[in-house]
Each structure stands twice: as structure tokens, then as C-alpha cells.
Amino acid sequence: MTSHPASATTTPLDVLREVFGYDAFRGDQAEIVEHVAAGGDAVVLMPTGGGKSLCYQIPALVRDGTGIVISPLIALMQNQVDALAAVGVRAAFLNSTLSPEESAAVEASLVAGELDLLYMAPERLVQARTLNLLSRAGLSLFAIDEAHCVSQWGHDFRKDYLGLSVLTDRFPDVPRIALTATATEATHRELTERLSLGGARHFVASFDRPNIQYRIVEKDKARTQLLQLLRSEHDGDSGIVYCLSRRSVEQTAEALRKEGLDALAYHAGLSEGERAERQARFLREDGVVMVATIAFGMGIDKPDVRFVAHLDLPKSVEGYYQETGRAGRDGLPATAWLAYGLHDVVQLRRMIDDSDGTEAHQRGQRAHLDAMLALCESLTCRRVQILRYFGQDAGPCGNCDNCLNPPTGWDATVAAQKLLSAVIRLDRERGQHFGAGQIIHVLRGKENQRSTASRHDQLSVWGVGADLGETEWRGVIRQLLARNVLTSYGEYGTLGLAPAAGPILRGEATVELRRTAPKRRAAASSGRRSSTTAADLSASETALFEALRAWRSEQAREQEVPAYVVFPDATLIAIAQARPTEFHDLRGISGIGAKKLERYGDGVVGIVRSMED
Template structure:
């Protein structure tokens, strides 16, 4: 039996922290000098035994808000996490720090699970990660009652929201923790929640008395860009080639078929592009995710099934080839870029068909009227971000109750302000054409009528004789597409709920047809080379752009990669790029000097200090 071996691996000693002081834990275990804004307040709240609800953007340091209290308070911290990949990743990273961490999930055999449970019962664990469906089982609850528990951390707490894009029914039952374990502090954490969702989280998890900590939602290192969809594949290729060649990224698509086709297209162009969606065999999904985490330059093409809890710091871009359903989904997905704080891009193309498809899916859903009303509001907010002519970041942050006083200077509408034009007459022509043709046709047909195309279909239908035939020759087909897209986005036209793509008038368009309102439309920008990601004034340069010693950089990366392969972990679990860069800049000569490098804690200093000092010393001998 391997029981004793498993137990030995779980309970590897970490360097002893001489006092129960959060700042000292931060420095000696994690290798950081000071807490980020709000981290210290949150940690002190939980260490004191109080509940907390934490909203902090991706990359803002949420994990430390429960990991540090777990090492300060007596007992084992139970971390509820929705994804197996996430908990395995975090446990591997914590063990590298010398922290006694483990997980319980469906990948374990009986003996491994038994060893973990024994380590919990005997007080040998600092943190235990557990999936919500496992935690709520009676056997697990009984196990926890017989152990010493320091706190409960509920990660990705927005999964409790029934209005959210990541809803998981098992999360609803986590409210029982308040009654089963009174007196044990609970901390719920998420990166994405508007005011309505925050209230829902507090109520469903019985955290109505918890103190709320809301960090700013701004991710200034991310440059937000949204462009009209013309040729999505070519636009994506041009974007990657001109700005992110050889870098890691995520491309989101709405359907599985599109994921497969896009991944193949990128692979055919020489990129390491891997598909990820629920239709793939579990082994393929796991293998693709593993390659993404461990290799450089991998692009994952995915549905929204991918990404929650991904802890990879150097994702340089997130691209959307289809419109997300809400700003919560958009913020969550784009937030997977630039977790290391370095310049990254959130890039999206969207078109009229995206709007039509999402509106049709919404109206055809089985939800009740209240659900559909909420979802319409969310989609309208998403469309508002797409069509806005002022700073996108200000609009995005305001949705989450955050305020940015000045335009950000690092989104497309700030870098290249869009033009507007008086579209009143064009709008009247478009709406009148929809009416005159019987509200039974899609945008391509309507544009042909407006531009006077005498094709067979129009001649057979007799629409060459309607008053709107040929009255729109002043605009190109693409310009008319822009007009119709904005009319649908702003609710003046709707897609046929039967799903045939026909456009229909809404009550909202009546004042426009009567000429009672003037309409300003956004002029789609001409397709040209976009500003580079470093042109924004708020982010600085990416790590590799700052490297002056290419040879030294590659030596340190090779050293890290060799250690990572021996350990069977992603390279960033050994050290982040920012830590390697700091080493290269400082070129420490001793363990004491190396300990001053950000991200080098006591355990990593002991494990890897001599190896990296030797590598650094070798640079001077070259």
C-alpha cells in the first residue's frame, strides 16, 4: 500500500514562521514585501474570525486573501473551488512554497483520498481544496465536523447567481455552512459581480452580515478594442501576427463547430492552436489545457467552458470572435489576460448576425418573463459597450458601480476616437424599407432593395416597385450593414423570434419614422493597422520588451523550464516572468540578496536558490 507515501507527500514541512503575523507570512512564505490595496484589511478581518465578501479583479491577488489567514489561524482552511484544474494548479503552487496543501476531487483513487482525509483529521494540512459537489455530501460534512477547521473560502462565488453565466446548482447548498459550522469564518470571493449579483451572493450564502470589500474593477494594463466584423478569420490573423506573434492567448467562440474550425485555421497558418469545448473527450480537454499552462506560445480556442480559475499569468491576449451574452461574461473572460500586470489586449469583432443570434436565443429560451427581462438588460448593456463613442473603460467600470474620472487613454475609442454622423435620413430609409417589404426579410435583401439591385429575387417579389427601391445608393453595402447593426443593437429593430433572420420594427422606432428624433450614428473606422498594445500610457512595456540581456533571459528561462519539467508543474509555478526579470536586473550574488527578489519566499529560496545563483554567476563568465 502507498498510504504512508501519500501521507508523507501531503505533509512535507514548510519553513516555520516565527510568529502568527500576516505580514511575516506574506514575506517569508510568499516572498512579497507588502500587501496590495484591500488585501491587508480583508486578511485581518478573516484572521479575527469574521465573515467577508470580496470582489477583486482577476490578477488582483484574491487567493492570498484566504491563503494567508489559513497559515495564521489554527486548523485547516477548506477552499471550495468549482474546477479540478484550478485546485490542482493552486495546490501544486502552494506545495512549491512549502505549504501543506491538498485537494479532494474525482481524479483521486481510494487510497489517495484516504491519505488526504487522514492528513485532514490529524491536523497536518494548512489548506484543503474541495469541489462544491463533494463538500455537500453527508460523508464530507461528517469528516469536517471531526477536524479542526480554520475557515471556509468560497472561490468563484458568482457561481451561486442564477442570473449569471457560470451558475452551478451545487453552490446554492453552500448556505448550510453557516448553520453546520457556526463561529468558523467564511470568505466568499469573485472577480465579477454587479450590485444585483453581490446582493444575491450575500443572501444565498447567508453572508448578509459579512463585511463587503470591493476593490476597483479597473485593469489598466488591458487595452480594450472592439471592431466591426468583416472577415473574422483574417482580422484575427492580422491581429495576432502584428501584435502577439509567439505569445499565449485565448480565442473565444460561441459554438463548438466554430471553435474547431478556428483552431484548425490557426494551426494551418503555423500557430500552436488547440480547441477546447465540452464536446471533446475529457482526456483531450485535459491535455490541451495542460499544454496551454506549461508551454510558451500556445493559443487555446474555446467556448466559455474554458478559463474559469485559470492561473496562468502571461496570457497576452483574449480575443472574441462572437459577442458575449453580458458584460459580466465579457469582463470575466477578458480578465484572463495580463494577470501579471503587464500590457495585454482584449480584442473583439462583432457584427449584426451576432446581435440577431443572441436575441433569438434569448427569446427562444425557456426562462420566465422576469428572467428574459434581466437577460435583455444584460445584452443591451453589452451592446452599449460595443457601440459607445466615448471611453470604453469608463462604460465598463460604471456597469459594475466603479467610477473612472478621466478617459483611460488605453482603449480604442480613446486612442482613435470614432466619428459620428447624422444618420436620421438613412435610419428613416432603412426602417421604411423594412416596413415596405413586409418585415419578412434579412439585412442582405433589405440592402439590395435600398441600393436598387435588380436581382431575380427582388424582381420576382415585386419589391423593385416599392417606394424605397434604389433610394439608398449614397451608402455602400458595408455602411448600410453598420446602420442596420446599430438599429438592432439599440432596439429599434428586432430579429424574427421564429429564427429566420427577418428584421421587424419595434414600437421604439415610431418617433424615428415620424422624424421626431435626430439620430447620431457611429461611423465604423476604416480598416487600418491598429495602435500597438504598448501605445497606451497606462501600462508600460511587457516584461520581454524590457529585456536588454537576451542571452541571460533565455538562460534563466531554460533553468526554470528544466526544474518545472522535473517537478511536473507549469514553469510559472517555479517563478513568474516578473521574478526572473528581477533576478536578471539585480544579479544577486548570495542567498541573502536573492531573498530580496520579489516572489522568492523561504521555501523556494531553499529549493532553488543555489541553482539560480549558479546560473546567474555563469552569465558573468560568458
């Protein structure tokens, strides 16, 4: 059998240093790697950017045979293989993008023991032909990435994953490691059961990503708010903007392009070729903004995504955390920004009510949405609430919007009673049901064609809410919907009372709400720059960083690989700070292993020397 690229070394730490260029493992990595390398099964819950891939890549290099990686998206396999090839690892993939001749060559390399890692999708692995092929090869391990996909409690269920339990019977002596970035206790239990990993050792790392700043703003012309965020804090940065519908994706991408941003649209309505081409541009170029539905993102390995923005409310905390976790994988400052409004609550509730799922499924969806709404309306630290959702405790982070600019609460009991009374009066005395807009007109005593025609000015609740502005009343309605005091129904989102309304109307319960900020022309900025060039670099170091970045772009274009495959931003920053003028000075800089030192060392030193002259 052909030897591994790290054949001169025997320990996982040696492989980490020589192949990947890192001095030490992070968090639970060392324990996980040692366990799997020794032949043990593992279930690993670790946040995006926490270093999950090393947890199976290094054991695959230490153990004899080929590691088989089950990955859900074939569009990303090429980039993963490119990144491994750049550090000298013999990696390949088997998927539908290969010709029959190319597939045959990969299969021959597998059987001959000439591969360290082989990627494939779950639907290919469970085919009888593939299982027979694997039985003829020497296998070091099976890594099941994005393992939450096997769980119907998860946010991204994939039926193809259900067949992976076959590995237990067919390959009982080959260790298996299942990995995911987000899993509640229910998801964790189900993926363990469905993958027959009852005897596995479980590693649950902290889900905290302290470099990500979580911010949720009240929606007020969301695209304008987004543009201000990008202009003031992320000019020239790569990022992802999530929208709920394909139409919104296309319109937002077009609006950003008109403002001079390099924005691309991505959704399931595009052809496979269009999606692949746009994803490749996002991964390989600097400064691209991808506007997408949730069809984009799983497995994205781009470390320098500086922001993830949501223009519509995500359906669950689990999905939201998975999506925001694509920002700042390199550990540098990043922003998770969400614009959220009354329409989001009404729309998502209606989508659940109109869905074809069973009542139990709909209850689960409502519970997911309620947790997401609670996060949006929270008066306390966002991070504390997110981590609590995943069963982990933490203190206030000092880096989310609620910590940096603590919101104020107010006793909204009387306002809630006025609102609920207005809904009742319109129903009982006029037999009418309205959405938020008309009810607010009634509360504020604002005449319009509807109120005149329906004699709303004769209701006892007419004008009783004139002390609050329209924006403030919308905030009250949004928060009462979030707390299931109000309900919405029908195509137009008309409002009705939910069971929790009774105690409030009878004075048996009080209501404290988050105070809605007065309407402004533009949303306030945190005043923080989160781009990599602001990462504690002096003027001369910043100039060197930009020169290295330009050199890296040339290298990436020549090799047709993403820029981060050459070096991630974090490594370029370390070089800019160390200013190595000799080849040997590059040893020990994080992210520079033996293969990259050999390939790029002279070029990097040349850039540094040129900036010293």
C-alpha cells in the same frame, strides 16, 4: 498539531514576505486578511488578477487548523496545490481524480492537522460524509471561490453552490470568506443572501485592470483579423480565443495550426481526459493558444496569458469581463480583443427568444445583451463603461481603442428613416420580410434575382440609400438593432420595427451612430507589442530573460508543474533587471520567498553569472 510552514512568524505581513516573497499587500488585501485572520466573515469582490487567493491563503496560515477552499473546477485543483507546495504550504485536494486509498490518506492528514489548505468541489462538501469528516478536524476557515456561481443573476449559475449555506449552521464559529471577480449589485446581493453572509463585512475593490487594453473591432473575416493580431502583437504569446460554438472552436483551432501556431481546441464535446490533457498543456507550456467555448477558463490561474480574444459576441458584460480578466494576471501589458458584427446581434437575440426560460429570465438575458451591445457601440472610453456597469466611476483610461483612436459619430437620422421606411414598404406593399442583405440591396438600388422577381425596383425606397456603401448600411442596421429600434425574428433573422422606431420616423427623435470604417483588406494594428519581452527591458536584459525562461521550462518539465509555479514572468523580469550574481542578492525580489530561494537560488544566480561572462 504539526506547525504551519510560517510557524516562526506570527503576522500576515511576515507570511506574505517569507512564504510568498512579496514585500507589501496590494489594495484591500491587508484589511481583508486582518479581518478574516481575526475570525470575521467577509464577502470580497476583486478583479481577476487582483490577488484574491492571498486573502484566504494567508489567514489559513496564520490561524490554527486547516482552511477549506470550495472551488468549482476539479481540473484546476492540482495546479493550485502545486503552486502552494512550491512555496512550502501543505496543501491537498479531495476530488474524483483520487483513488480510494489516496482519498483516505488526505482525509487522515486533515484529521491529524497536517494540512494548511484543502480544496474540494461544492457537491462533495455538502455530502453528509464530508460534513462529518470536517466536524472531526480543526478548521481555520472556509473560502468559497467563484461565489457568483450561487447567484441566478450571475453569468455562471451552479446549483451545487446553493447547499453551501449549511456551513452557517454546522460550523458557526469558523469564519467564511466568499470571493468573486465579477458581480453586479444584483449578483452581490443574491450571493450574500444565499450564502447566509448577511453579517459579513464587504470589501469591493476597484474592478479596473489598467494593464489590459480593451479593443472592439467590426467583424470582417474575423479569423484573418485574429491572425493579424497574433502575428503583429502576440507572436509566441500564450492566449485564449473564445468562440460561441464547438464547430467554430474546432475550425478556428485548425486554421491557427495551419498557420504554424500551437493552438488547441477545448469544449464540452471533448472527453474529460481530452479536456484535462489540453488544459494541462496550456497551463504548463509557453506559447500555447487555447481556442475554447466558455466551458474553459473559470479559475484559470495562469498569470502570463497575454491576450484574450473573442470571435463572437459575449452574452453579458459580466461574462465578458470575467473572461477578459484572465489576461495579464501578472500585471504586465495584455490585450482584450473582440470582433463583433451584425450576425452576432441577430444570433444572440434569436437564442434568447428560442430559449425555454421564463419570460422574466428572457427579459434578464435581453438586458444583459443590451448592456453588452451598448459597450460595443460606445463612442467613449470602454473602461469607463465597463466600470459603470459594476457601479464604479472612473475617468477615461487612455489605453482602450476609443481613447487611443477616438471614433466619430454622425447624424444618422435620415439614414435611419430611409431604412425603417424600406422595412415598412416591403411589408405593406409586397407583404414580404427580409434580412439585412436584401434590404440593403433595395436601399442601394442593386438588382438581383429577388428584387427583380418581387418588383422591388418599383418601391419608392428603391435606391434612396445609394449614398452609403454596404458596410456602412450594415453598421446602421447593427446599431439600430443594438438600440432596439429594429428587431429581428425567425430562423433567417428577418427585420421588423421595434417600438423605438416610431419617434424616429415621425421626426421626434434624432439618431447619432458610430461611424463605420470603410472596408479594408486587413484590420489596422495598434502598433503596440504587449509581450513580456517588451516590458522596458534592454537588449541584454531581454537575452537574460529568455535564458531564465528556458531554464524555468526545464525545471517545470522535470517537476511536471506549470512554468509559473517555478516563477512567473514578472519575477523573471525583475531578476533580469536586477542581475543578481550572489545568492543574497535574490532576497527582496518580488515572488521569491524562503522556499523558492532555497530551491532555485543557486540555479538562478548561475544563469545570471553565465550571461555576465
